[in-house]
Amino acid sequence: MKVLKFGGTSVGSVDSIKTVISILEENLSKGERIAVVFSAMGGVTNRLIEIGKMAAAGNTEYVEFLKGVEERHFAVVRGLIPVKNQSSTFAAVRGLFNELEDILRGVSWIRELSERTLDFIMSFGERLSTLVITEILKSKGVAAEFCDARQVIRTNAAYGMGDVNFEITNHLILEHFAKSTALQCITGFIASTAEGVTTTLGRGGSDYTASIVGAALEADSIEIWTDVDGMMTADPRKVANAFTIPSISYAEAMELSHFGAKVIYPPSLQPAFAKNITLKVLNTFNTGFEGTYVQKSANGKEYVITGISSIDEIALVNIQGSGMIGVAGISGRLFTALSNNAISVILISQASSEHSICFSIDPKNAQKAIDVLEKEFATEIGLGHIDGISVEKNLSIVAIVGEGMKKNTGISGKLFSALGKNGINVVATAQGSSELNISVVISKSDLSKALNAIHGVFFQSETRSLNLFIVGVGLIGSTLIEQIRNQTKFLRDEKLLNLNIAGLSNTKKMLLDPDGIKPENWRDRVMDEGVKTSLPAFVQRMIELNLPNSVFVDCTSDKDIVQYYHMLLDASISVVTPNKVANSGSYSEYIALQRTALQRGVKFLYETNVGAGLPIINTIQGLMASGDKFLKIEAILSGTLSYIFNNFGGDNRFVDIVKEAKAKGFTEPDPRDDLSGADVGRKILILSREVGVPLEPEEVKISQILPGNCLNAPTVDAFFGELEISNAYFADMQAAAEARGEKLRYIAALENGKATIELKTVDASHPFYTLSGSDNIVSFTTERYKDRPLVIKGPGAGAEVTASGVFADIMSISSYLG
Ligand SMILES: NC(=O)C1=CN([C@@H]2O[C@H](COP(=O)(O)OP(=O)(O)OC[C@H]3O[C@@H](n4cnc5c(N)ncnc54)[C@H](O)[C@@H]3O)[C@@H](O)[C@H]2O)C=CC1
Numbered sequence: 001m002k003v004l005k006f007g008g009t010s011v012g013s014v015d016s017i018k019t020v021i022s023i024l025e026e027n028l029s030k031g032e033r034i035a036v037v038f039s040a041m042g043g044v045t046n047r048l049i050e051i052g053k054m055a056a057a058g059n060t061e062y063v064e065f066l067k068g069v070e071e072r073h074f075a076v077v078r079g080l081i082p083v084k085n086q087s088s089t090f091a092a093v094r095g096l097f098n099e100l101e102d103i104l105r106g107v108s109w110i111r112e113l114s115e116r117t118l119d120f121i122m123s124f125g126e127r128l129s130t131l132v133i134t135e136i137l138k139s140k141g142v143a144a145e146f147c148d149a150r151q152v153i154r155t156n157a158a159y160g161m162g163d164v165n166f167e168i169t170n171h172l173i174l175e176h177f178a179k180s181t182a183l184q185c186i187t188g189f190i191a192s193t194a195e196g197v198t199t200t201l202g203r204g205g206s207d208y209t210a211s212i213v214g215a216a217l218e219a220d221s222i223e224i225w226t227d228v229d230g231m232m233t234a235d236p237r238k239v240a241n242a243f244t245i246p247s248i249s250y251a252e253a254m255e256l257s258h259f260g261a262k263v264i265y266p267p268s269l270q271p272a273f274a275k276n277i278t279l280k281v282l283n284t285f286n287t288g289f290e291g292t293y294v295q296k297s298a299n300g301k302e303y304v305i306t307g308i309s310s311i312d313e314i315a316l317v318n319i320q321g322s323g324m325i326g327v328a329g330i331s332g333r334l335f336t337a338l339s340n341n342a343i344s345v346i347l348i349s350q351a352s353s354e355h356s357i358c359f360s361i362d363p364k365n366a367q368k369a370i371d372v373l374e375k376e377f378a379t380e381i382g383l384g385h386i387d388g389i390s391v392e393k394n395l396s397i398v399a400i401v402g403e404g405m406k407k408n409t410g411i412s413g414k415l416f417s418a419l420g421k422n423g424i425n426v427v428a429t430a431q432g433s434s435e436l437n438i439s440v441v442i443s444k445s446d447l448s449k450a451l452n453a454i455h456g457v458f459f460q461s462e463t464r465s466l467n468l469f470i471v472g473v474g475l476i477g478s479t480l481i482e483q484i485r486n487q488t489k490f491l492r493d494e495k496l497l498n499l500n501i502a503g504l505s506n507t508k509k510m511l512l513d514p515d516g517i518k519p520e521n522w523r524d525r526v527m528d529e530g531v532k533t534s535l536p537a538f539v540q541r542m543i544e545l546n547l548p549n550s551v552f553v554d555c556t557s558d559k560d561i562v563q564y565y566h567m568l569l570d571a572s573i574s575v576v577t578p579n580k581v582a583n584s585g586s587y588s589e590y591i592a593l594q595r596t597a598l599q600r601g602v603k604f605l606y607e608t609n610v611g612a613g614l615p616i617i618n619t620i621q622g623l624m625a626s627g628d629k630f631l632k633i634e635a636i637l638s639g640t641l642s643y644i645f646n647n648f649g650g651d652n653r654f655v656d657i658v659k660e661a662k663a664k665g666f667t668e669p670d671p672r673d674d675l676s677g678a679d680v681g682r683k684i685l686i687l688s689r690e691v692g693v694p695l696e697p698e699e700v701k702i703s704q705i706l707p708g709n710c711l712n713a714p715t716v717d718a719f720f721g722e723l724e725i726s727n728a729y730f731a732d733m734q735a736a737a738e739a740r741g742e743k744l745r746y747i748a749a750l751e752n753g754k755a756t757i758e759l760k761t762v763d764a765s766h767p768f769y770t771l772s773g774s775d776n777i778v779s780f781t782t783e784r785y786k787d788r789p790l791v792i793k794g795p796g797a798g799a800e801v802t803a804s805g806v807f808a809d810i811m812s813i814s815s816y817l818g
Pocket residue numbers: 471472473474475476477505506507508533535555556557558561578579580608609612639665666667668669796797798799802
């Protein structure tokens with residue numbers, strides 16, 4: 001025997017009822033004995049309540065509303081019963097509506113709607129839907145019988161939530177089913193008292209009916225047909241990556257539902273659980289899908305936790321005082337007082353110091369809880385043994401649930417680290433000794449971020465998302481987006497990582513879209529949908545969006561953008577940038593950014609500040625962390641100048657080589673920054689700081705290679721004009737070096753705490769002699785690399801190598817966030 005139950009949306013329209021009929025026919029065709037329970041058509045119960053209230057208020061418009069309800073049922077009859085068989089069903093439906101109209105007329109006359117009357121009015125929902133579907137089945141030749149559950153389910157007279165008398169009910173059900181072999185179509189949700197007065201079963205009522213019937217008949221299974229793909233790992237409206245849980249235990253289902261999962265209401269399934277009946281949650285609108293099995297013990301678990309649940313809005317009450325330490329009975333009195341006042345407690349936490357107890361409740365009970373407790377502990381408060389009672393609102397609870405917690409260690413570590421890395425503060429926490437659930441109380445504004453971050457770390461085999469906000473889409477920014485585009489498939493398939501570009505800004509327009517801006521059409525979208533660029537608004541919006549795993553990518557050379565880094569890091573948003581401005585300002589600024597990132601548990605990464613994609617900063621940080629000491633750095637740190645000195649000579653004009661370097665994307669947005677030595681100055685300054693020498697910008701000694709007229713040119717155009725007329729100056733310099741068999745090299749050095757940059761000539765024996773293209777070279781002499789320095793060499797400027805360095809920084813954040 002199998003019991004099937006179809007919910008409101010499953011029986012809500014002609015089309016969905018067609019599917020229901022075919023599901024039933026398929027079961028019958030297998031020769032399986034089944035019984036079926038129906039809810040009212042979707043929305044009808046609420047409509048009937050509304051109609052009842054309108055009638056009680058003397059609002060005669062209820063008549064129109066009732067017509068609407070009637071029409072929905074008529075439409076089903078017209079749509080699914082052959083014309084020749086329709087009239088008797090129309091008459092039966094009309095008969096029920098006549099009865100309902102009479103009652104409502106009475107309600108409107110007396111202007112009173114008791115719980116008892118409301119139960120009776122609501123009963124029409126299930127009676128109508130079940131009647132109509134039974135007739136449809138009969139018209140198709142199925143031996144079906146309408147079963148009014150009021151004949152077989154007995155409750156007391158607690159209207160709105162009747163208490164079932166199982167002894168009598170089980171007996172009545174068995175007796176009823178012994179009488180007939182026809183398919184029983186049972187009205188969900190309703191029951192009656194011994195006197196025959198109609199009652200209802202409360203929340204999850206039709207599931208309860210199925211569960212009561214299934215348990216009484218000792219069914220092999222119960223199928224709950226609903227409008228979603230079973231129970232999900234998290235609320236799919238909040239977590240886009242949520243997926244169906246294939247198998248879940250009764251206990252887990254209970255825990256998840258306690259924390260708000262609405263697909264099934266396990267307390268109503270208790271009778272079935274008690275008889276060990278397997279439950280399946282299936283989707284009428286996706287019949288091929290496996291759905292969720294709910295069983296005594298879940299099998300084949302792939303993940304250590306089963307699901308994540310939450311309560312959107314709770315209040316946290318805290319009671320504390322030195323007089324509570326070691327005093328027995330305080331918590332007993334506390335919770336008794338709450339219980340006597342019908343205040344339900346959702347979560348309790350007490351530190352072992354016994355100095356305080358906090359618990360969470362529905363916020364609508366917050367004031368009542370304070371009043372009750374202030375009264376209960378008036379004496380202790382008066383004596384100062386209890387400091388007082390405080391309430392914090394705008395909080396949410398997130399709970400991870402799963403039997404896997406009993407067997408595995410490190411689960412709470414993983415939970416708290418996911419929260420920590422996303423800057424989510426945990427206000428209170430509780431773990432039951434059943435080890436089935438760990439709950440955390442957090443700020444309501446962090447709820448969606450927390451759910452997504454936690455879901456990401458626990459359901460690893462699903463794709464994780466990193467949310468990128470890219471400002472500046474010039475050479476490096478646009479190349480980065482292109483690289484992301486080319487890697488999207490690889491990262492998704494091989495690394496289970498989704499790089500979601502959630503924001504983009506150029507100097508004119510900006511666009512933020514948490515659902516992602518595709519790298520294929522970002523230009524069009526920013527142009528068409530973007531709004532006028534405002535950096536403060538961009539940053540503000542990012543912080544408001546509060547997406548998990550957010551990364552701000554600054555691909556500008558803007559000096560003012562840096563002021564936002566603090567704000568971003570402080571909001572637990574990582575920052576990745578090739579822009580050197582932040583790290584080459586004052587030392588205090590540099591160190592403050594490092595500290596903020598550290599404190600907030602996020603990353604500030606800038607490998608491309610020096611040598612573009614070459615692993616220079618990472619190498620230093622690795623050596624420093626492992627205790628090496630830097631004695632000397634010698635380096636060529638300008639891709640532009642390297643390119644110039646590698647290619648200038650012969651018939652080439654200096655100005656043309658500079659223009660070539662610019663065209664190849666080696667120069668700074670303003671090439672004067674390269675030729676003036678300013679860019680190299682920033683780089684050696686950053687290296688100094690990384691190796692622990694706290695220099696200020698003005699302490700870097702830069703010797704100029706440019707003649708005064710070029711150096712002082714007011715605009716980029718004027719600068720190129722001056723270069724045109726200064727060719728001889730550079731040509732002489734180059735020729736002199738060549739004559740000696742040497743090459744011009746602009747070398748930065750750090751030694752004995754002093755940073756210098758000089759134009760030198762080197763002969764063939766010098767390690768810096770053989771360079772080509774935009775090569776950078778860095779030589780580190782350290783205590784460990786003393787006799788033979790550690791050398792890093794390669795292209796140190798250009799779109800591809802720089803963008804890939806930025807990309808690598810982004811990837812290292814993704815592995816950090818796990
Ligand atoms: N080109 C290279 O080889 C390397 C460049 N870098 C650094 O990368 C950064 C970008 O360089 P490129 O892409 O070559 O320069 P670029 O000039 O091509 O791109 C910078 C873009 O940022 C935009 N921008 C400036 N301020 C902005 C703001 N407030 N909001 C939105 N957009 C803004 C500009 O309009 C421009 O489109 C610079 O900081 C540079 O120092 C670092 C290493 C190597």
